[in-house]
Amino acid sequence: MAEGGILVSHKQVDTNKHVTIMEAAMKSSCTSSDSSVHELVSRSGSGEGSPPLIKKGRRNRTISGSKSEDHMLYTESGKKVYTKGRPPWYDRQGKALKKPYVIGICGGSASGKTTVAHRIIELLDMPWVTVLSMDSFYKVLNEEQHELATKNDYNFDHPSAFDFDLLYETLKRLRHGKSVDVPVYDFTRHQRDKNSKVMYGADVLIFEGILAFHRSDINEMMDLKVFVDTDSDTRLARRLERDIEERGREICGVMEQYLRFVKPAFDSFIAPGMKLADVIVPRGGENEVAIELIVRQVKNQLAERGYDPSKNLQQRQELAHAEFPMVLPSSLHIIEDTPQVRGLHTVIRNKKTSRDEFIFYSERLMRILIENAMNFVPYEDYEVETPTGQKYMGKRKCKNLCGVAIMRAGETLEKSLRSVIKDCKMGKILIQTNEKTMEPELYFLRLPKNIHQYKILLMDATVATGAAAMMAIRILLDHDVLEENIILLSLLMAETGVHSLAYAFPKVRLVTTAVDAHLNEQFHVIPGIGNFGDRYFGTETINPCEVDDDEDDDVLENGY
Numbered sequence: 001m002a003e004g005g006i007l008v009s010h011k012q013v014d015t016n017k018h019v020t021i022m023e024a025a026m027k028s029s030c031t032s033s034d035s036s037v038h039e040l041v042s043r044s045g046s047g048e049g050s051p052p053l054i055k056k057g058r059r060n061r062t063i064s065g066s067k068s069e070d071h072m073l074y075t076e077s078g079k080k081v082y083t084k085g086r087p088p089w090y091d092r093q094g095k096a097l098k099k100p101y102v103i104g105i106c107g108g109s110a111s112g113k114t115t116v117a118h119r120i121i122e123l124l125d126m127p128w129v130t131v132l133s134m135d136s137f138y139k140v141l142n143e144e145q146h147e148l149a150t151k152n153d154y155n156f157d158h159p160s161a162f163d164f165d166l167l168y169e170t171l172k173r174l175r176h177g178k179s180v181d182v183p184v185y186d187f188t189r190h191q192r193d194k195n196s197k198v199m200y201g202a203d204v205l206i207f208e209g210i211l212a213f214h215r216s217d218i219n220e221m222m223d224l225k226v227f228v229d230t231d232s233d234t235r236l237a238r239r240l241e242r243d244i245e246e247r248g249r250e251i252c253g254v255m256e257q258y259l260r261f262v263k264p265a266f267d268s269f270i271a272p273g274m275k276l277a278d279v280i281v282p283r284g285g286e287n288e289v290a291i292e293l294i295v296r297q298v299k300n301q302l303a304e305r306g307y308d309p310s311k312n313l314q315q316r317q318e319l320a321h322a323e324f325p326m327v328l329p330s331s332l333h334i335i336e337d338t339p340q341v342r343g344l345h346t347v348i349r350n351k352k353t354s355r356d357e358f359i360f361y362s363e364r365l366m367r368i369l370i371e372n373a374m375n376f377v378p379y380e381d382y383e384v385e386t387p388t389g390q391k392y393m394g395k396r397k398c399k400n401l402c403g404v405a406i407m408r409a410g411e412t413l414e415k416s417l418r419s420v421i422k423d424c425k426m427g428k429i430l431i432q433t434n435e436k437t438m439e440p441e442l443y444f445l446r447l448p449k450n451i452h453q454y455k456i457l458l459m460d461a462t463v464a465t466g467a468a469a470m471m472a473i474r475i476l477l478d479h480d481v482l483e484e485n486i487i488l489l490s491l492l493m494a495e496t497g498v499h500s501l502a503y504a505f506p507k508v509r510l511v512t513t514a515v516d517a518h519l520n521e522q523f524h525v526i527p528g529i530g531n532f533g534d535r536y537f538g539t540e541t542i543n544p545c546e547v548d549d550d551e552d553d554d555v556l557e558n559g560y
């Protein structure tokens with residue numbers, strides 16, 4: 001599999017449908033060369049079918065944003081944990097339901113901070129946890145400092161080695177559920193990788209590092225401060241093994257660095273942190289009793305804040321069947337119901353329409369939709385000279401337009417968008433509904449850099465409950481896109497989805513070619529189009545009982 005693609009482990013995604021979608025994600029390319037790709041699907045380091053397991057006592061590389069490509073891990077019980085965060089559900093205002101619970105973990109180098117973080121995640125048994133490591137905030141070294149570092153002559157244990165301001169801002173944003181760009185640190189080269197990682201806030205946010213308690217404004221953000229207190233001989237023994245095995249060091253270099261910098265810094269800057277801790281964990285990751293107590297405390301605190309994952313599905317069901325006002329919101333624009341538009345709807349809604357016809361006519365409708373949506377894009381005055389040498393005072397559309405497709409059905413609008421806006425920048429968001437919890441989950445994200453500077457044409461083929469669109473909008477807002485800069489385009493919307501979206505995001509412009517009144521028990525739009533993606537991509541499973549062999553009944557009967 002090509003570097004940069006998504007590896008799908010059988011245990012993570014086990015239906016053919018999911019695999020198809022992932023493959024589609026891999027194949028589809030983004031025109032923009034400066035796009036940043038954020039894959040939220042685990043790359044299983046050990047190959048097919050073997051998701052990364054949490055092992056007691058060994059550093060699991062999936063845990064630290066700075067130490068690996070993975071951001072999803074499996075606990076020993078096989079549960080999936082997203083270590084890059086993003087709680088999947090929002091309230092009717094589109095806000096995350098609660099602030100993340102922040103756990104700070106401090107302790108000497110190789111004391112077992114990461115191991116303790118793993119055990120906490122495992123016992124917490126929650127699907128969304130963000131783990132931030134201080135390693136990501138090592139300052140960028142100049143040439144001279146880099147030279148010193150390669151000779152073990154640079155003090156990486158002194159507070160001045162860290163960019164605390166960046167760390168503070170990062171934690172602040174994560175606490176507000178905003179996206180952050182976290183540097184990825186490479187210990188073998190003493191420098192940041194060229195690629196950073198995008199993370200989101202989550203229900204629980206764990207922050208670990210040798211100087212985690214060094215700055216009081218950072219400490220104030222923590223709900224629980226844990227100090228991992230491991231005997232210094234043990235720490236040295238573990239560090240020797242780890243630095244030689246994982247960080248490409250020589251034994252004498254590790255010893256020299258330890259005696260010159262690591263040990264004195266522990267005494268001066270790290271050990272005093274013990275006094276600030278709420279809980280001290282002697283012996284680190286093997287101290288099950290202490291870790292269980294921490295987990296119990298976190299669970300109690302979360303319950304007190306009203307954390308109840310079972311409520312998410314309940315809220316969604318309530319929302320789908322809620323009574324909404326008769327009047328459709330003013331942020332909604334339904335294009336004119338001309339005979340042409342109705343004719344196109346008739347073809348694509350007809351279950352007998354062949355795939356070829358479905359693609360052809362739905363693409364015609366898409367172009368009409370996009371042309372209409374262009375009326376909501378800003379234009380500025382622009383004067384040109386005509387071939388007769390006269391001036392013509394015209395208009396020119398704003399340059400910063402970006403299409404973002406909600407995969408997979410939303411991707412079908414990309415071609416039509418490009419036929420209207422040549423060379424339009426494109427992004428993609430893959431959101432899948434978890435079949436157990438019925439919650440939308442974010443799997444894949446690719447957005448152009450500086451997305452907040454763009455006016456976004458967010459595209460989905462149909463909107464039913466609005467849950468996926470709501471999550472996509474929330475993600476854009478987390479990337480600092482302004483709500484008023486988002487236009488959601490869809491061929492068909494259900495009234496429920498329209499009301500939910502307009503209620504949560506009143507400044508988002510909704511543009512569609514039709515609104516249907518109902519949703520059925522499976523949250524499908526009624527009368528609807530059916531599963532748009534399946535019909536367009538030809539992935540629907542045909543029920544032989546429903547095959548109609550009356551060949552005369554072709555789409556031309558609809559007037560096309």
Ligand SMILES: Nc1ncnc2c1ncn2[C@@H]1O[C@H](COP(=O)(O)OP(=O)(O)O)[C@@H](O)[C@H]1O
Binds near residue numbers: 108
């Ligand atoms: N209880 C333990 N028994 C044996 N090895 C351990 C134990 N805890 C941690 N280690 C090992 O020690 C090293 C440092 O542990 P880690 O949790 O990464 O510490 P830190 O995050 O504090 O640097 C890792 O290689 C890890 O596998």
Ligand SMILES: Nc1ccn([C@@H]2O[C@H](COP(=O)(O)O)[C@@H](O)[C@H]2O)c(=O)n1
Binds near residue numbers: 109149189190210
């Ligand atoms: N380029 C670097 C940067 C840091 N270190 C050492 O890493 C230790 C912190 O990481 P832990 O996982 O052990 O918490 C710290 O003690 C630094 O000395 C390094 O060796 N090289």
